[in-house]
Amino acid sequence: MSGIALILAGHGSHVSANTAGIVWAYVDRLRSWGAADEITACFWKEAPAFSQALDTVLADDVIIVPVFTARGYFTSEVIPTELGIGGDAGTINGRRVQLTPPIGEHPRLRSIVDIRLRETIDEHGLAPADSAVAIIGHGTRRHRGSRDSAREQAQRIRQLNWFREVVDVYLDDEPDIPSVYRDTRAANIIALPYFLADGSHVRQDLPRALGISDLDAVNCVNGRRVYYCDPVGSHESICQVILDLAREAGLPFSERKPACAWSGFPIAGRNALLAALASWKTLQFGQVMVDHRRVWHCDNKGEATEFASPAALRAFLREDPFRPLATSADLPAGWQVSLEAPEQAHAVLETIFPGLIADWAASERGALKIEALTSIGKRQSGMFQDIHRLPIDVIKKALDKVCGGCIRRPTWWPAAGQAGTDLPCRAACNLWLSTARQLGDAKL
Ligand code: SF4
Incomplete structure (x- = not known):
């Protein structure tokens, strides 16, 4: 596919909704401007992970804007390493990927x-x-x-x-x-x-x-x-800074007006979802039900609150109480989203579970790239370096503690099995890594 994807790379948090929340707010605004064909975010501490970001979009050209106030450890080391590019630009599977300077450096x-x-x-x-x-x-x-x-x-x-x-x-x-x-x-x-x-x-x-x-x-x-x-990041002109950086990296000026609030999303997995909907009529992802007319929580009782925008739905599901793991099995009930077109189902699911549908679709066609813990531990330079060397009992404890409350199954851990896994997890998430690290340190 041709087209340009714009991905904002932020830090995310396990304790505060606002850290990734402001990045998603920038994404919402950029989508409302029709700034690129596909627009999304990725994070160090939340989903989708930096290492997964490129698989959520299908565009041939990808521009990644680090939402950081300074060039430093994350922008110079972590993000390029996790993306798999040698420096500020690279070609990955025939796609051109460019990393801009962080927004904090912009005049x-x-x-x-x-x-x-x-x-x-x-x-x-x-x-x-x-x-x-x-x-x-x-x-x-x-x-x-x-x-x-x-x-x-x-x-x-x-x-x-x-x-x-x-x-x-x-x-x-x-x-x-x-x-x-x-x-x-x-x-x-x-x-x-x-x-920010x-x-x-x-x-x-x-x-x-x-x-x-x-x-x-x-x-x-x-x-x-x-x-x-x-903070400087809450100023309304930050999105203009992001656009400036993206344009310096080749994003064309655009006057596109998006069709609706659910436009401009990353589209990896969308066709597979539509095909599955055509075959099965109703699908279930964790606690979320989908058909051609709406997306809703399987435990809705009585009248459900209708959400018409990604921002409102995201805030309801994620912020109070803060859920740092989008796929944790405690998704609040009592809501639904009515669809104007079946394609919107993908955007709604992407809002609830960022990056999940791309992985689900890859798994359905047997192409999910599963990353072993050893591979993650070897490429880390910080606190997760050698995470794969933790004692087995610590790893198992972290699997019980974190993955036990998640709708995905950790297929990256061999004992978790792979057959019949309809919502696979391709690599240990940051919440798992942090928990395992803490458990490991406590044991020392
Ligand atoms: S590592 Fe475990 S908790 Fe994290 S996303 Fe995967 S299955 Fe869920």
């Missing part, structure tokens, strides 16, 4: 930083001459370049002589966040998270390190007034 981020600072001084009537600015980046000791974007923003604002003092501080590097109280003197501190998601770092970790408790009020710490800004 448009400067104006978003300036807007956030301007909003804060205007809202509170602050005098810049009495105010210090702290640009708070993530940083990581594993990659020195991860501080570059936040540091460059701080240098740029410092050179403007706009504020009395400007510092850059880091959640996971030096100088650390509390150093802002030591290294500045101004009565007011404007703390700007150079983060309004997730656990922005809502919990940064405030804790700053010593503030009420994110919507002015906090007093060490005799200083602290004004905590919204």
Whole structure:
């Protein structure tokens, strides 16, 4: 197939819905603009995994935009390795794959930083001459370049002589966040998270390190007034940054208007799903039922809430309580989606179980690429390196604990069997890897 796929690569989380949630919000907006033929996301901690992303789309050209604030360990090492490309571009099975710079490096981020600072001084009537600015980046000791974007923003604002003092501080590097109280003197501190998601770092970790408790009020710490800004990633123009990066990588300008809210999805597995629907009339994926007219939860009782958009359905199923594993067997009931055309069934299933239908279809035609734990352990450079060397009893315990509550079957583990597996799992997911690592560490 020809066409262009746009994939946003984010971090995801096991504890906060917002980390991947903001990436899905970008995806929704880009789909509403008809920005590319297929648009989706992939994550380190949630589904679909980086390593699975290319198999969810059918386009010949794939552009991947890292939704990270800085070039670092994930953008330079993890994402290219998991995608199987040597650097920023490669050809995989005849498809051209391009990885753009992370969105945090884009020049448009400067104006978003300036807007956030301007909003804060205007809202509170602050005098810049009495105010210090702290640009708070993530940083990581594993990659020195991860501080570059936040540091460059701080240098740029410092050179403007706009504020009395400007510092850059880091959640996971030096100088650390509390150093802002030591290294500045101004009565007011404007703390700007150079983060994308309004997730656990922005809502919990940064405030804790700053010593503030009420994110919507002015906090007093060490005799200083602290004004905590919204993160840069929640600004509405971030999607324009993503489009700029994708266009620099070859995405053509497009005026396409999508047919409906369920357009612009990745399409791997769609034809197989339609063929199965034509044959069987009704299909079941875990707790989800599908026919030509609607998609619904098998345990619906009484009147079900109708959802008309991917964003609303995703929020209902994923956010409260947060379900980091899309295929966990605790899918909330009480909903349905009426279909305007059978093709929409695929988009609805993709919203509920990102990446699942592509794997199901590959399995149906005997082409699912199953990845053994050994292969995952060997290509890792971080905490999952050598995960395959964990004792068997730890691996089995993790299988019981995590996979026991999942609608997929871990076909990557030989003892799980493969015959009759209608929802196979091709590789250990991040939740399994994290749990196994914790169990292994606890045993040491
Ligand atoms: S079967 Fe296990 S490893 Fe696969 S997605 Fe489910 S919980 Fe994760």
